[in-house]
Amino acid sequence: MNDNRSLIIIKVSKWMAPFIFLYGLYVVLYGHLSPGGGFPGGVIIAASFILILLARGRRAALKKLPYGVAKELDAIGALMFLTVAMLGFIFSGLFFANFLQQYLPGETRRWFNAGTIVINNIAIGIKVCGAIFVILFFLSVLRISGEGGIDFRSIERK
Amino acid sequence: MLIGAFVALYTDELLSAVIALGAIGFGSSGIFLLLRAPDLAITQVVVEVITLVLLIRATMVIGAHTAGGKKQLLPYLVAGGIVGGLFIFSVFTLQNMPEIGSSVMDRIDDAPSLYYLLQGLDLTGSTNQVMSVLLDFRAYDTLGEATVIFTAVLGGLTLLRKNGRAEPNE
Known part of the structure; x- marks a missing residue:
């Protein structure tokens, strides 16, 4: 892409993105103990990739999180959520039953204590991260490629 | 927030309309925080920042203005009638509403x-x-x-x- 990007922006985004990613991971994984959860955490994780997208261009962002992978993450998160729901149906007889908490309840206020809520949080986080990145990536590519729409074959080939 | 909404409606430049929309979003996240809903406040702030940045980027590139046209009297009259009716309705309704902050329990x-x-x-x-x-x-x-x-x-x-x-x- 164009080479007139500021060195400060490139460097600062390089330093900030891992910490934003880590904070998003924390919000997802501790959603059942403190405010947060899958949706905001997933958006924060996606924000770390969007920072790279805005600061260092499309190619750098696609190197960190390829378009195909983000698309798969969206589907994997949804399938994981539904799988947990179906497992609740199989083990406890109810769709979305919290079967883990029923059979092996954890110690209160420890990390592994809320049964399927942790797994559901992670699933929603993965899903939202992929979806938000893909949506904003569409918007950014649309500007570059002009009126003709996006040629998805050329994106996946890169 | 109300000021932001009016600015977003009546400004000519698209960029300031987008920024006014951002102000509305941040105001609502502050309200969530005051009503003790930190989960919602976190989500609102993060989504607001991303949306604002992307909308600003889009409007900076296009440099567009809002769709202007001749101001007609009839839409204003209709909108004013609807708002007035809602206001009269809400005056009677809000008297029966519970106080803000009192829980259902x-x-x-x-x-x-x-x-x-x-x-x-x-x-x-x-x-x-x-x-x-x-x-x-x-x-x-x-x-x-x-x-x-x-x-x-x-x-x-x-x-x-x-x-x-x-x-x-x-």
């Missing part, structure tokens, strides 16, 4: 939310009661939300693609 003895709050820690083990409601008691809602995001991605894929679209000239 105070007025109704066997409200479902009381059961969630009392039994939530024992039944789900989650300290954050919002999550225990979102992902356990009311997980169907979250499934619907996940479906909405999935459909948004599908819509973006379908509308913005190049191959497979019919030629406009033929």
Whole structure:
């Protein structure tokens, strides 16, 4: 892409993105103990990739999180959520039953204590991260490629 | 927030309209924080920042102005009539509304939310009661939300693609 990007922006985004990613991971994984959860955490994780997208261009962002992978993450998160729901149906007889908490309840206020809520949080986080990145990536590519729409074959080939 | 809404409606430049929209979003996240809903406040702030940055980027490139035109009298009269009617209606309704901040449990003895709050820690083990409601008691809602995001991605894929679209000239 164009080479007139500021060195400060490139460097600062390089330093900030891992910490934003880590904070998003924390919000997802501790959603059942403190405010947060899958949706905001997933958006924060996606924000770390969007920072790279805005600061260092499309190619750098696609190197960190390829378009195909983000698309798969969206589907994997949804399938994981539904799988947990179906497992609740199989083990406890109810769709979305919290079967883990029923059979092996954890110690209160420890990390592994809320049964399927942790797994559901992670699933929603993965899903939202992929979806938000893909949506904003569409918007950014649309500007570059002009009126003709996006040629998805050329994106996946890169 | 009201000022932001009016600025967003009546400004000529698209960029300042977008920034006014951002101000509305941040104001609502502050209200969530005052009403003791930190989960919602976090989500609102993060989504607001991303949306604001992307909208600003889009408007900076295009440099567009809002769609102007001749101001007509009739739409204003209709809108004023609707707003006035709603105002008169709300004056009578708000007198019967409970005070803001008083919980449902105070007025109704066997409200479902009381059961969630009392039994939530024992039944789900989650300290954050919002999550225990979102992902356990009311997980169907979250499934619907996940479906909405999935459909948004599908819509973006379908509308913005190049191959497979019919030629406009033929």
